[in-house]
Amino acid sequence: MNKILKSKTEWREQLTPEAFSVCRMHGTEAPFSGEFYDYKGEGLYRCVCCNAPLFESDTKFDSGTGWPSYFESVEGAITEIKDNSLGMERVEVLCSTCDAHLGHLFPDGPEPTNLRYCINSVSLTFEEK
Numbered sequence: 001m002n003k004i005l006k007s008k009t010e011w012r013e014q015l016t017p018e019a020f021s022v023c024r025m026h027g028t029e030a031p032f033s034g035e036f037y038d039y040k041g042e043g044l045y046r047c048v049c050c051n052a053p054l055f056e057s058d059t060k061f062d063s064g065t066g067w068p069s070y071f072e073s074v075e076g077a078i079t080e081i082k083d084n085s086l087g088m089e090r091v092e093v094l095c096s097t098c099d100a101h102l103g104h105l106f107p108d109g110p111e112p113t114n115l116r117y118c119i120n121s122v123s124l125t126f127e128e129k
């Protein structure tokens with residue numbers, strides 16, 4: 001996979017202020033504020049920064065958290081790293097292609113994976129099937 005690497009200035013020029021803050025500055029959007037937490041379209045969710053495919057709509061579920069949630073990612077699309085900020089032990093998930101911050105991964109999701117990818121809407125775009 002070819003990495004897409006750009007400077008903060010380049011990303012700032014490309015992205016909306018909200019997407020820049022979440023994806024490049026590790027921010028978190030307010031719950032129930034995003035475009036996709038309650039979205040039920042069929043298709044593919046892609047990285048807002050580099051357009052890499054990240055999640056299929058049939059792995060999305062209603063977690064009740066106010067963020068779009070998935071129990072599985074597209075294979076190889078996601079990089080997991082330990083995040084000990086805010087005094088919590090969490091797993092941060094990044095886009096493997098461009099290192100965009102997407103959200104966090106929790107071990108309390110539904111079958112069959114029991115995983116919950118908790119993702120910021122603003123880090124995603126949607127491609128209808």
Ligand SMILES: [Zn+2]
Pocket residue numbers: 047048049050051052095096097098099100
């Ligand atoms: Zn990306």
